[in-house]
Amino acid sequence: EVQLVESGGGQVQPGGSLRLSCVASGFDFRDSVMGWVRQDRGKDLEWVTNIYKDGRAFYASFVQGRFTVSRDNAKNMVFLQMNNLQPADTAVYFCSTILRPGDERRGQGTQVTVSS
Secondary structure, eight states: OOEEEEEOOEEEOTTOOEEEEEEEESSOGGGSOEEEEEEOTTSOOEEEEEEOTTSOEEEOGGGTTOEEEEEETTTTEEEEEEOSOOGGGOEEEEEEEEEETTEEEEOOOEEEEEOO
16 A cells, blocks of 8 residues: 655744655655645645655755755655745645556645744
């Protein structure tokens, strides 16, 4: 069974930082593209970043150098370091992977709230 379990969300003030973690199981993590997507209440799901098995990473334009994705293939984990968080970053953040075309899996999500 594919499982993705996120943690690390919380509430921070504008300009603050959070580090999200995701533990994966039930599929070949080392050979998989991992990513993060987010969804704020009432809005569409929004892609944030992908990281490939060789460590190459790509980011949405709104990240603007503030977020860094990384992975630990030995532990089946992917991380998202988020700095200089702004209210617009408030959302539920989901760890994701695409097992095959048309088969995307996500975890239950972790809430990130940025407010003063």
